[in-house]
Amino acid sequence: xxxxxxxxxxxxxxxxxxxxxxxxxxxxxxxxxxxxxxxxxxxxxxxxxxxxxxxxxxxxxxxxxxxxxxxxxxxxxxxxxxxxxxxxxxxxxxxxxxxxxxxxxxxxxxxxxxxxxxxxxxxxxxxxxxxxxxxxxxxxxxxxxxxxxxxxxxxxxxxxxxxxxxxxxxxxxxxxxxxxxxxxxxxxxxxxxxxxxxxxxxxxxxxxxxxxxxxxxxxxxxxxxxxxxxxxxxxxxxxxxxxxxxxxxxxxxxxxxxxxxxxxxxxxxxxxxxxxxxxxxxxxxxxxxxxxxxxxxxxxxxxxxxxxxxxxxxxxxx
Amino acid sequence: xxxxxxxxxxxxxxxxxxxxxxxxxxxxxxxxxxxxxxxxxxxxxxxxxxxxxxxxxxxxxxxxxxxxxxxxxxxxxxxxxxxxxxxxxxxxxxxxxxxxxxxxxxxxxxxxxxxxxxxxxxxxxxxxxxxxxxxxxxxxxxxxxxxxxxxxxxxxxxxxxxxxxxxxxxxxxxxxxxxxxxxxxxxxxxxxxxxxxxxxxxxxxxxxxxxxxxxxxxxxxxxxxxxxxxxxxxxxxxxxxxxxxxxxxxxxxxxxxxxxxxxxxxxxxxxxxxxxxxxxxxxxxxxxxxxxxxxxxxxxxxxxxxxxxxxxxxxxxxxxxxxxxxxxxxxxxxxxxxxxxxxxxxxxxxxxxxxxxxxxxxxxxxxxxxxxxxxxxxxxxxxxxxxxxxxxxxxxxxxxxxxxxxxxxxxxxxxxxxxxxxxxxxxxxxxxxxxxxxxxxxxxxxxxxxxxxxxxxxxxxxxxxxxxxxxxxxxxxxxxxxxxxxxxxxxxxx
Numbered sequence: 001x002x003x004x005x006x007x008x009x010x011x012x013x014x015x016x017x018x019x020x021x022x023x024x025x026x027x028x029x030x031x032x033x034x035x036x037x038x039x040x041x042x043x044x045x046x047x048x049x050x051x052x053x054x055x056x057x058x059x060x061x062x063x064x065x066x067x068x069x070x071x072x073x074x075x076x077x078x079x080x081x082x083x084x085x086x087x088x089x090x091x092x093x094x095x096x097x098x099x100x101x102x103x104x105x106x107x108x109x110x111x112x113x114x115x116x117x118x119x120x121x122x123x124x125x126x127x128x129x130x131x132x133x134x135x136x137x138x139x140x141x142x143x144x145x146x147x148x149x150x151x152x153x154x155x156x157x158x159x160x161x162x163x164x165x166x167x168x169x170x171x172x173x174x175x176x177x178x179x180x181x182x183x184x185x186x187x188x189x190x191x192x193x194x195x196x197x198x199x200x201x202x203x204x205x206x207x208x209x210x211x212x213x214x215x216x217x218x219x220x221x222x223x224x225x226x227x228x229x230x231x232x233x234x235x236x237x238x239x240x241x242x243x244x245x246x247x248x249x250x251x252x253x254x255x256x257x258x259x260x261x262x263x264x265x266x267x268x269x270x271x272x273x274x275x276x277x278x279x280x281x282x283x284x285x286x287x288x289x290x291x292x293x294x295x296x297x298x299x300x301x302x303x304x305x306x307x308x309x310x311x312x313x314x315x316x317x318x
Numbered sequence: 319x320x321x322x323x324x325x326x327x328x329x330x331x332x333x334x335x336x337x338x339x340x341x342x343x344x345x346x347x348x349x350x351x352x353x354x355x356x357x358x359x360x361x362x363x364x365x366x367x368x369x370x371x372x373x374x375x376x377x378x379x380x381x382x383x384x385x386x387x388x389x390x391x392x393x394x395x396x397x398x399x400x401x402x403x404x405x406x407x408x409x410x411x412x413x414x415x416x417x418x419x420x421x422x423x424x425x426x427x428x429x430x431x432x433x434x435x436x437x438x439x440x441x442x443x444x445x446x447x448x449x450x451x452x453x454x455x456x457x458x459x460x461x462x463x464x465x466x467x468x469x470x471x472x473x474x475x476x477x478x479x480x481x482x483x484x485x486x487x488x489x490x491x492x493x494x495x496x497x498x499x500x501x502x503x504x505x506x507x508x509x510x511x512x513x514x515x516x517x518x519x520x521x522x523x524x525x526x527x528x529x530x531x532x533x534x535x536x537x538x539x540x541x542x543x544x545x546x547x548x549x550x551x552x553x554x555x556x557x558x559x560x561x562x563x564x565x566x567x568x569x570x571x572x573x574x575x576x577x578x579x580x581x582x583x584x585x586x587x588x589x590x591x592x593x594x595x596x597x598x599x600x601x602x603x604x605x606x607x608x609x610x611x612x613x614x615x616x617x618x619x620x621x622x623x624x625x626x627x628x629x630x631x632x633x634x635x636x637x638x639x640x641x642x643x644x645x646x647x648x649x650x651x652x653x654x655x656x657x658x659x660x661x662x663x664x665x666x667x668x669x670x671x672x673x674x675x676x677x678x679x680x681x682x683x684x685x686x687x688x689x690x691x692x693x694x695x696x697x698x699x700x701x702x703x704x705x706x707x708x709x710x711x712x713x714x715x716x717x718x719x720x721x722x723x724x725x726x727x728x729x730x731x732x733x734x735x736x737x738x739x740x741x742x743x744x745x746x747x748x749x750x751x752x753x754x755x756x757x758x759x760x761x762x763x764x765x766x767x768x769x770x771x772x773x774x775x776x777x778x779x780x781x782x783x784x785x786x787x788x789x790x791x792x793x794x795x796x797x798x799x800x801x802x803x804x805x806x807x808x809x810x811x812x
Contacts (some may be wrong), residue, residue, distance in 0.1 A: 158504030
């Protein structure tokens with residue numbers, strides 16, 4: 001298939017020099033890792049960093065291809081119809097499930113086979129430094145006391161973060177106004193200028209403001225605390241069982257042989273254990289989970305089911 | 319003073335200068351290519367910067383932005399097709415001048431106005447980052463909504479003969495802006511299940527269709543217009559007396575551009591349209607606007623280049639990207655392990671000052687590159703019409719397709735071309751439609767966000783001081799424009 005110059009450029013640049021002694025057992029010499037994000041975007045950065053550490057272990061060419069467009073639909077379609085010989089994989093994020101649920105893409109998430117879940121992206125609740133709320137428990141107590149007064153913000157209207165806040169609203173009966181935005185930056189302005197009481201998002205987006213001590217983290221929406229912020233309690237510890245599991249993984253076309261998936265699983269586990277990679281992903285507060293094929297399939301199916309139910313409850317889909 | 323000295327000390331040499339030059343050339347090409355937006359031009363270069371020194375890498379990306387915002391005016395003037403969103407206002411008088419055989423002059427003015435704007439914006443960036451960042455933070459959802467309405471109020475003076483037709487066109491534009499994911503509930507609207515439409519119809523596609531395709535359709539169906547621009551086939555920089563005439567419109571462009579750059583969302587396009595409108599109001603020759611006014615080129619081109627620098631203020635000092643282009647630049651920072659935000663200026667001052675120096679170089683280089691390439695560009699559009707039209711359509715189609723390899727985008731562009739042709743036929747102005755398509759989403763999403771915040775109480779728009787001020791301005795502007803355009807007794811120019 002003909003690719004546009006942009007993709008060709010990105011692919012060309014991502015091709016790292018191949019070690020001459022390629023491992024005999026991997027069926028192909030070049031693997032394309034496709035992402036729907038444009039150069040510099042979330043999944044693009046994830047893949048390029050992963051490739052750096054995986055390349056020496058696998059000993060084959062790893063090329064990153066940016067197949068943008070249609071919120072992931074194009075990349076999914078391309079990967080779904082590629083040969084299932086381990087020559088192409090797609091970098092998965094919750095986006096591919098949401099796109100499938102929100103529209104009718106040529107090939108949805110169910111046409112791809114999850115191979116691994118590599119990381120979970122922690123989601124956190126934050127407020128501005130001047131806020132009277134010192135902990136998430138404060139926020140909850142305040143919202144319960146003043147029903148119908150609280151103002152909470154999430155990045156995008158059909159995002160996991162908005163779903164989480166809608167759940168929270170129901171759980172504690174706060175009747176809060178939940179305002180969705182055009183991405184994390186937009187949301188942050190409104191938390192910083194006091195329009196909103198709290199916002200929900202990713203650590204990376206807040207990094208600059210955290211350094212300047214302009215925002216205060218209130219809770220992690222995960223099972224356990226983050227290694228980087230050991231003093232930040234989870235929402236669960238503060239009495240609200242609210243969990244968001246954003247993931248980063250790899251999926252292939254259906255029918256990729258099990259031994260290929262095994263090679264990847266071993267290689268990625270090895271890469272995750274290397275101190276050099278550890279330093280990088282720890283800095284981004286990513287939680288390495290390295291779920292293998294079976295776990296990844298189960299996790300993805302369960303995740304899709306949950307999101308579908310939530311989106312229906314919100315009236316976003318029928 | 320220290321800041322200025324640091325910038326002077328950081329004036330680029332060697333690789334960084336080369337990076338600025340490469341960035342500017344690439345940016346001008348990308349900006350001049352209808353359909354390729356500045357942010358896409360930047361994103362295409364991003365992978366190249368992975369291995370570069372941070373200062374050179376960021377200078378290159380910022381230079382692409384500078385070059386692209388200028389480059390957008392070249393096709394706007396020569397072939398009535400804005401290469402970027404922000405160059406849409408330039409087509410009005412720029413193309414009129416080109417038809418009168420003054421293409422070289424118009425290009426010279428847009429080049430120098432862009433330079434003045436870029437330098438002014440840079441000065442604001444260097445000297446006033448902190449107070450300016452506070453302005454960006456003062457914009458709440460009601461204020462953004464009001465800002466969008468202020469932008470829409472320009473429709474009153476862009477409607478030509480019939481205000482009614484202008485309003486109809488504006489509403490068509492607003493309707494186009496409703497396609498995609500609902501900004502508050504997340505429901506998909508008018509996407510017909512197509513994932514290509516989930517994120518809406520990009521305004522640049524509407525513009526490329528309405529301007530480029532429509533113009534090509536009209537040109538092939540009209541008898542050959544006399545080759546007016548034969549007379550003027552060389553670039554002509556503004557003379558001293560011309561500068562004297564342009565200063566007022568440039569001041570307007572600088573001031574408006576500064577503030578629009580700070581407020582994410584509308585960015586360059588609102589700045590350009592409002593500047594155009596204000597330049598006309600304050601001009602000593604307002605009757606020339608729309609019929610080939612030099613000030614009508616200078617004001618918007620100055621404004622959109624101011625934005626290339628001031629849009630960096632919220633990005634650098636707050637870590638908040640105000641536009642797609644700023645988001646790509648933010649990506650560039652992150653790749654080099656730098657986190658934009660309040661601490662950037664303390665943690666990596668050398669990179670920030672290096673970037674300032676790089677922007678300075680980029681603006682100077684932009685003029686030099688412009689001097690070299692503009693005359694050949696004029697030559698190019700003076701080729702026989704059949705070749706020219708085929709060539710332009712090929713460029714437009716490939717530019718649009720290359721961005722996302724989406725056939726849907728292509729159909730949108732061709733469809734808008736037909737719509738534009740129809741509108742021209744019934745004498746309906748296209749600019750209100752463009753404004754509607756550009757601003758519709760910003761107005762709607764922030765209007766609804768405000769109402770969610772206020773639980774349905776409209777008084778939130780009057781309680782927010784910024785919003786109130788902007789709304790009053792919008793009402794005043796509309797009333798004045800309607801009076802001037804339609805009610806004022808026509809003494810001279812009727």
